[in-house]
Amino acid sequence: MNAASNRQPVLSAQGLQRSFGAVVAAADVCIDIQQGERLCLIGSNGAGKTTFVNMITGYLKPSAGRILLAGEDITQRSPREITLKGVARSFQIPQLYLHMSVLDNVLAAWHANQGSRHFLRPAHDAESVARSMDLLERFGLQTMAMQTVRELPGGVRKLLDIAMALTGQPKLLLLDEPTSGVSADEKYATMDTVVQAIERSQEQVSVVFVEHDMDIVRRYASRVAAFYSGRVIADGQAEQVITDPEVQRHVTGLAPASRTSHALSAHREATA
Ligand SMILES: Nc1ncnc2c1ncn2[C@@H]1O[C@H](COP(=O)(O)OP(=O)(O)OP(=O)(O)O)[C@@H](O)[C@H]1O
Numbered sequence: 001m002n003a004a005s006n007r008q009p010v011l012s013a014q015g016l017q018r019s020f021g022a023v024v025a026a027a028d029v030c031i032d033i034q035q036g037e038r039l040c041l042i043g044s045n046g047a048g049k050t051t052f053v054n055m056i057t058g059y060l061k062p063s064a065g066r067i068l069l070a071g072e073d074i075t076q077r078s079p080r081e082i083t084l085k086g087v088a089r090s091f092q093i094p095q096l097y098l099h100m101s102v103l104d105n106v107l108a109a110w111h112a113n114q115g116s117r118h119f120l121r122p123a124h125d126a127e128s129v130a131r132s133m134d135l136l137e138r139f140g141l142q143t144m145a146m147q148t149v150r151e152l153p154g155g156v157r158k159l160l161d162i163a164m165a166l167t168g169q170p171k172l173l174l175l176d177e178p179t180s181g182v183s184a185d186e187k188y189a190t191m192d193t194v195v196q197a198i199e200r201s202q203e204q205v206s207v208v209f210v211e212h213d214m215d216i217v218r219r220y221a222s223r224v225a226a227f228y229s230g231r232v233i234a235d236g237q238a239e240q241v242i243t244d245p246e247v248q249r250h251v252t253g254l255a256p257a258s259r260t261s262h263a264l265s266a267h268r269e270a271t272a
């Protein structure tokens with residue numbers, strides 16, 4: 001047992017279950033998230049990654065199991081209550097106000113997090129604008145502040161969505177596919193920007209992110225949980241999980257090393 005496992009987790013998901021008709025999207029999912037950890041969720045399409053994120057953030061209620069945030073049961077809480085308790089998220093498809101400027105989107109997020117009902121017509125007071133511009137600067141978006149979101153490419157929208165999630169000053173941030181829709185050569189720059197922006201937060205933020213590109217997973221994850229058919233089939237250090245034969249069979253699509261070596265030996269024998 002290492003030191004981290006002695007501490008209370010930031011979040012503990014215990015035995016979560018959820019089905020959609022005959023589809024089991026979560027079958028007894030158990031994951032503890034430790035402080036300061038960068039946990040990556042991997043799994044093929046439909047494996048249950050977004051379902052997990054949706055349950056943690058209150059968008060979807062599990063049919064069984066419970067979710068503890070720093071020991072407090074939040075299983076039946078609304079998304080808004082959970083956000084106010086310090087759990088923020090971005091979406092697989094960014095949820096932005098397309099007709100508004102980048103700055104107004106961030107201002108709206110600050111105001112919504114403070115409980116304002118008028119967040120869609122956010123006040124432009126000097127203090128709010130200053131801290132919004134500071135946040136945009138952390139994401140390299142300050143020069144786009146006055147542009148309408150509709151004019152911006154997908155990668156920029158992803159960054160803006162994540163910046164808006166940080167306005168809640170979360171302890172736990174869940175990012176659903178932060179690099180999807182970002183071109184291959186921009187993925188590392190996007191992740192570098194996100195990680196650096198999060199590290200500049202006042203509090204230590206634990207991050208859970210969903211990712212399909214194993215090179216990105218290796219570079220940025222401190223821990224990996226692999227989903228398959230609503231179950232966590234492996235959970236541990238990145239290399240250990242990625243090279244796990246079950247994970248290679250069901251997630252990464254590679255032949256397990258043992259099967260490859262068997263096939264190679266058979267081939268050598270056949271051609272000897
Ligand atoms: N609201 C819903 N209604 C019906 N079925 C759903 C719903 N949400 C998820 N599902 C189903 O549950 C399963 C898990 O979906 P989920 O979105 O969690 O997968 P995922 O791992 O995020 O996949 P992807 O990599 O494609 O985003 C899928 O079969 C999906 O079709």
Ligand SMILES: [Mg+2]
Pocket residue numbers: 049050051092176
């Ligand atoms: Mg998903």
